Amino acid sequence: MSSDSLASETTAPTLPAGNEAPAKIIPISDAHRHVGERVEFQGWLYNLRKSGKIVFPIIRDGSGMMQCVAVKSNLPEDVFEMLKGLTQESSFTVTGTIRAESRAHGGYELDVTDAKLIQRVSEESPYPITPKEHGVDFLMDHRHLWLRSRRQHAAIRVRHQVIKSIRDYLDSNGFTLVDTPIFTPAACEGTTTLFEVDYFGDEKVYLTQSGQLYNEANAMAFGKVYCFGPTFRAEKSKTRRHLTEFWMVEPEMAYADLEEVKRVAEALVVYIVGRVLEQHEEDLKVLERDPSKLENIKAPFPRMSYDDAVKILQSKGSEIRWGGDFGNADETLLTQDFDRPVIVDRYPTQIKGFYFQPDEQRPELALGVDVIAPEAYGEIIGGGQRIHDLALLDKRLQEHHLPREAFEWYRDLRRFGTVPHAGFGMGVERFVAWMCGLEHVRETIPYPRMLYRTRP
């Protein structure tokens, strides 16, 4: 029997005898609330096991999975044959009664009374991602299909929760979302790491690598603001924690200092972790993430100065010297004795951006802060207090060989009612990788953009 005739034979399913009302269409995730009821699921075939006159199709609908039980003697011949012949990821709907069943994953099962084929995946080109193992290259080439797999599905759901929690936290703590542009006219700190875009031929613009400068203007207008969007870095970086396109949330606060940044960053992290643990127990299980690693993430986080961090690293055998930035190995060393993120502040001015406010007591230090996640997940937050004095800003622009004309609007912020202000940026993908215990950030974003990968 060909797939065509199967399809045509099942387009008008025979309803069970009697005057039964049509079954209610529900998401699989709601199944536990409909035990004993006749319902319909709409989805795709995840896997099928068959044993002669009984078949067990597992349907997934995006909200969950459900094992169905189709018994030959209880079904019209064509419906049973259709189910028996389903191939992986064929789309179909199935009607039946939900029953608690300890033998099934998830604890429930559907006794099938009817089913309808939407499209059968043909045997000439079967679904490429099988239930067995695959390599990274193959999976990345099939990212658009890989998202249907259990682990990827779980990781993207955690990503959703991280983003939602960030917004919930900031929204309920007085922050206003004020978006910053993605096309920007000039580099924030040099052009080497920026993607250049041809803007109607006559002007060069770049894809943003940070909304921070605009955030500072927005903070002077709204007090507490944040921007949340994609960020682009053209560095030819090729490691498990890099993407060329990633999402970053950047809160910025007027009348705030370095201490306030540390407090907000810590509270934000604690809030998100709590929500992930509370809402995504099942997803973490699918990801084989040990939740006890996250249960410790509570305030206060250990705090240390850059000075102390360098001393600690040297005592642990790092080659680092005062004045240098931490490498990945250093970040791992620094956090290995702690079960929660480490906050490091007051970095040497020369390794930080031009806009950092210097320490009053020690002007060679910038009031910058990084939050470094445990378990070798690295820097998840970077921020600090910004320069609010015009004369000092001008001095820094000169030292960094930045054209003053391009920063006129930014200088205005220091002319018209300047106030101390501070903020930070947090990378969503690194945060999600940490929550999920993933090896690589590429699985934390639906369509990762990397050095040698821009498709699909």
Next chain:
RNA sequence: UCCUCAGUAGCUCAACGGUAGAGCAUUCGGCUGUUAACCGAAGGGUUGUAGGUUCGAAUCCUACCUGAGGAGCCA
């Protein structure tokens, strides 16, 4: 940009100088409780590309292509 590693069936891998194999996927057959089901059978290959060494190359050498991991840099 640099260093290291890898490209063999649709997928994951084996064969390491002498006739290219297995599991999964697909098709056919069997099985009324399967859990990456199982059992039997079938089809499926220009061994990344181009040269070279050799009687003989998937295997050794050179270059290139593609990808992965790491360094630097970053969230």
